[in-house]
Amino acid sequence: GGADIECDVMVLGGGPGGYSAAFRAADLGQKVVIVERYSTLGGVCLNVGCIPSKALLHNAAVIDEVSHLAANGIKFGKPEVDIDLLRGYKEKVIGKLTGGLAGMAKARKVQIVRGNGRFIDPHHIEVSVTTGNGREESGEKTIVKFRNAIIAAGSRVVKLPFIPDDPRVVDSTGALELKAVPEKMLIIGGGIIGLEMGTVYSTLGARLDVVEMLDGLMQGADRDLVKVWQKWNAHRFDNIMLNTKTVAVEPKEDGVYVTFEGEQAPKEPQRYDLVLYATGRAPNGKLLGAENAGVAVTDRGFIPVDKQQRTNVPHIYAIGDIVGQPMLAHKGVHEGHVAAENCADHKAFFDARVIPGVAYTDPEVAWVGMTEDEAKKQGIKVEKSVFPWAASGRAIANGRDEGFTKLIFDPATHQVIGGGIVGPHAGDMIGEICLAIEMGCDAEDIAKTIHPHPTMGESIGMAAEVFEGSCTDLP
Numbered sequence: 416g417g418a419d420i421e422c423d424v425m426v427l428g429g430g431p432g433g434y435s436a437a438f439r440a441a442d443l444g445q446k447v448v449i450v451e452r453y454s455t456l457g458g459v460c461l462n463v464g465c466i467p468s469k470a471l472l473h474n475a476a477v478i479d480e481v482s483h484l485a486a487n488g489i490k491f492g493k494p495e496v497d498i499d500l501l502r503g504y505k506e507k508v509i510g511k512l513t514g515g516l517a518g519m520a521k522a523r524k525v526q527i528v529r530g531n532g533r534f535i536d537p538h539h540i541e542v543s544v545t546t547g548n549g550r551e552e553s554g555e556k557t558i559v560k561f562r563n564a565i566i567a568a569g570s571r572v573v574k575l576p577f578i579p580d581d582p583r584v585v586d587s588t589g590a591l592e593l594k595a596v597p598e599k600m601l602i603i604g605g606g607i608i609g610l611e612m613g614t615v616y617s618t619l620g621a622r623l624d625v626v627e628m629l630d631g632l633m634q635g636a637d638r639d640l641v642k643v644w645q646k647w648n649a650h651r652f653d654n655i656m657l658n659t660k661t662v663a664v665e666p667k668e669d670g671v672y673v674t675f676e677g678e679q680a681p682k683e684p685q686r687y688d689l690v691l692y693a694t695g696r697a698p699n700g701k702l703l704g705a706e707n708a709g710v711a712v713t714d715r716g717f718i719p720v721d722k723q724q725r726t727n728v729p730h731i732y733a734i735g736d737i738v739g740q741p742m743l744a745h746k747g748v749h750e751g752h753v754a755a756e757n758c759a760d761h762k763a764f765f766d767a768r769v770i771p772g773v774a775y776t777d778p779e780v781a782w783v784g785m786t787e788d789e790a791k792k793q794g795i796k797v798e799k800s801v802f803p804w805a806a807s808g809r810a811i812a813n814g815r816d817e818g819f820t821k822l823i824f825d826p827a828t829h830q831v832i833g834g835g836i837v838g839p840h841a842g843d844m845i846g847e848i849c850l851a852i853e854m855g856c857d858a859e860d861i862a863k864t865i866h867p868h869p870t871m872g873e874s875i876g877m878a879a880e881v882f883e884g885s886c887t888d889l890p
């Protein structure tokens with residue numbers, strides 16, 4: 416059949432994976448089209464994920480920070496929150512970034528085709544043009560013919576079957592809309608997204624309950640890191656329900672009544688003003704007509720790929736949330752670069768040793784590579800070194816010495832294979848440990864690197880020094 420547009424590389428989805436792939440492919444001389452249903456680039460991350468959540472968390476962190484100054488003789492009044500202005504600030508942040516992306520696309524002559532894309536065969540996609548801010552289809556269709564394709568269609572919120580349609584029951588997107596601050600809020604799912612949003616609402620005045628099916632909050636991070644976060648944040652919570660199932664959510668006139676099951680579960684349904692469900696995200700693999708292109712999709716909607724990000728159809732690649740865990744923007748960006756380079760006939764592979772995880776709560780919790788808990792579970796022998804921030808001049812000066820920095824070493828080589836940090840700005844610091852792991856650094860390399868004093872980042876060098884000092888069997 417005919418095509419309205421022809422290109423070398425068609426990128427389906429304009430999120431962090433998709434735009435990174437598109438820009439790299441364009442930089443390598445490819446004619447690139449992005450198919451995106453929304454009016455802005457940036458996907459979940461920029462529009463309803465990483466960025467708006469951090470815009471709100473920053474404001475919350477400042478409020479929390481100044482409240483601690485009272486003990487030092489500096490008192491502020493209770494903050495007056497103009498929620499419309501705060502929401503406006505968040506929108507402005509998004510606008511700056513999505514505007515920047517549009518400019519970058521234009522500068523690279525990347526064409527954006529606005530609409531819902533659906534593969535019709537291995538070299539054509541049909542785009543049902545969308546209008547306005549949402550997904551309304553205008554009825555108009557555009558056919559794009561491509562030599563290579565990169566599927567970057569991301570993931571969506573999973574709505575559990577017992578979640579009703581009610582304005583007081585929201586997902587992360589609804590919570591980011593910040594309509595009002597409830598008195599009493601329930602977070603279903605004690606993962607990063609739920610706890611970040613809980614931090615914002617609690618600082619603005621909400622009392623929190625959290626319910627988690629597993630035996631701990633913030634799964635994936637070592638328990639000793641999470642413990643520090645939990646102690647610092649105990650004041651926000653009325654009830655932390657672990658090993659507990661949520662079985663019913665019932666909107667009534669005076670509130671939303673939620674029923675729980677489990678040993679720690681309250682017997683009676685509990686009343687909330689706002690319920691946030693943050694129990695996970697599902698990949699969009701089944702919504703793209705992938706079968707028409709011959710692309711294999713798993714039952715759960717993931718698209719399997721090899722180390723070059725190729726699907727089972729060699730000229731069609733997939734990247735980002737749609738290819739698997741961890742569903743993180745920085746993973747998708749790297750996969751996007753690999754796919755784009757392969758489209759331009761380079762030979763690129765995704766071979767990152769580690770992908771860091773960060774909870775941008777207060778304090779932040781960051782980890783990368785091998786964790787202590789995972790090593791224990793797998794029966795892998797590791798050694799560790801912990802530097803408590805109670806011994807860090809800068810952390811003490813900042814009034815924030817609750818945290819610590821931990822390095823995990825291979826006992827045979829003393830190479831660093833993992834690390835964790837809990838404390839303010841942990842997420843900004845974890846990058847050094849990522850680099851150390853990628854470069855195969857051992858404890859001595861890190862210990863002999865001069866870190867600036869006094870900084871919290873210094874704690875990484877100190878942890879390595881402590882480990883070096885304790886070793887008698889230097890390799």
Ligand code: FAD
Pocket residue numbers: 427428429430431432433450451452453457458459460461463464465466468530531532533567568569570587588608699702703734735736737742743744745746747775
């Ligand atoms: P997405 O960002 O999901 O983008 C996919 C795009 O494809 C969307 O724009 C969608 O409209 C479009 N699309 C899908 N199907 C079609 C179709 N058929 N036709 C046309 N267009 C289509 N990650 C981090 O690393 N750090 C964080 O701090 C962080 N915070 C988060 C906070 C929240 C509240 C949430 C929900 C997520 C957060 N994440 C964070 C995760 C991060 O947002 C995702 O990992 C990332 O956005 C995935 O990028 P992607 O390119 O794979 O897909």
